Amino acid sequence: MRSPETPRWPRHDRRFRLAVVTRHKGAAGMTLFEVMVSVAVLSIGALVAVASMTTTSQVDAAISDRAVALRAALAQMEKVKSFDYGSDFQDFIDHWTDPANATFTVDALAAPVAEFRDKPLGTTGGTNYTQSGGTGSTTYGSAPPQGQVVCDATDPNRVEIRIAVNWKGKAGNETLSIPMTFTGVVP
Numbered sequence: 437m438r439s440p441e442t443p444r445w446p447r448h449d450r451r452f453r454l455a456v457v458t459r460h461k462g463a464a465g466m467t468l469f470e471v472m473v474s475v476a477v478l479s480i481g482a483l484v485a486v487a488s489m490t491t492t493s494q495v496d497a498a499i500s501d502r503a504v505a506l507r508a509a510l511a512q513m514e515k516v517k518s519f520d521y522g523s524d525f526q527d528f529i530d531h532w533t534d535p536a537n538a539t540f541t542v543d544a545l546a547a548p549v550a551e552f553r554d555k556p557l558g559t560t561g562g563t564n565y566t567q568s569g570g571t572g573s574t575t576y577g578s579a580p581p582q583g584q585v586v587c588d589a590t591d592p593n594r595v596e597i598r599i600a601v602n603w604k605g606k607a608g609n610e611t612l613s614i615p616m617t618f619t620g621v622v623p
Contacts, residue, residue, distance in 0.1 A: 498605055501545060505582075505601040505612040508542040512583060512599050513614060529595065532587040539581035545603035594619045 466474075521528035531537050582603050588596040595618040602611050 494606060498607065498610075501603060501605050501610065502612060504542065504544045505603060505610070508540070508545070508583060509599045509601050509612055509614045512540055512585060513597075513616060516585060516597055516599070516616070525595075529587055529589045532585050532597065533589075538585045538587070540583040540585075541581045542583055542601060542603070545582050545601070 516532060519528055519531060521531070583599065583601045586598040586600065588598075597616040597618070598613055599616070600611060600613040602609065604610070
C-alpha cells in the first residue's frame with residue numbers, strides 16, 4: 437500500500453496519457469518523429485566532421501608552407517654565415533647588399549603559373565616553371581624571388597642581417613623573417 441503523501445496518477449486520466457508517448461503492445465519500429473530527430477543529429481554531426489576536416493586541411497597547408505619558408509630562410513642564413521669574406525668585412529657587406537646576391541627563389545613556394553605566364557623566360561629572376569600535361573610541356577617565365585637578404589651596416593660596431601621569405605598563401609600574403617646580428621669580426 438502506498439503512503440498518503442505519494443500522489444497517485446490515475447492511469448485512466450486523459451491528461452496523463454497525452455503527456456507520455458506510449459506504444460501499443462506488439463507495435464515494433466520507430467515513429468516518424470524519432471527517425472527525424474536521429475537524422476537531424478547525424479546530419480549535424482556530419483557537418484561538424486566535414487567542417488573540422490576542412491579547417492584541418494587549411495591549417496596543414498599553411499603550416500607546410502611556413503615550414504618550407506623556414507627551411508629556405510635557415511639555408512640562406514647558413515650561406516650568409518659561411519660566406520668567406522677574407523680579412524675585409526666590407527667584402528661581406530658588398531656581397532650581401534648586391535641585388536643579385538640578396539634575393540633568392542623558393543621553388544616550393546613559387547607563385548602559380550598564371551601569375552607569370554605571359555612574361556618571357558628569365559625576366560623576373562628565379563626558376564623557370566614548366567607545366568606538363570596533354571601532349572607535352574610548356575615552360576613559362578620565372579617566378580619573382582620570394583626571399584631577400586637585407587644587410588644594414590649603418591652602425592660601425594655591428595651589421596644587422598634580416599632574411600625574409602614572402603609567399604602567397606591561401607589566406608593572403610605571408611612573411612617569415614629571421615634577424616641576425618654580427619657584432620664583431622674574428623679573423
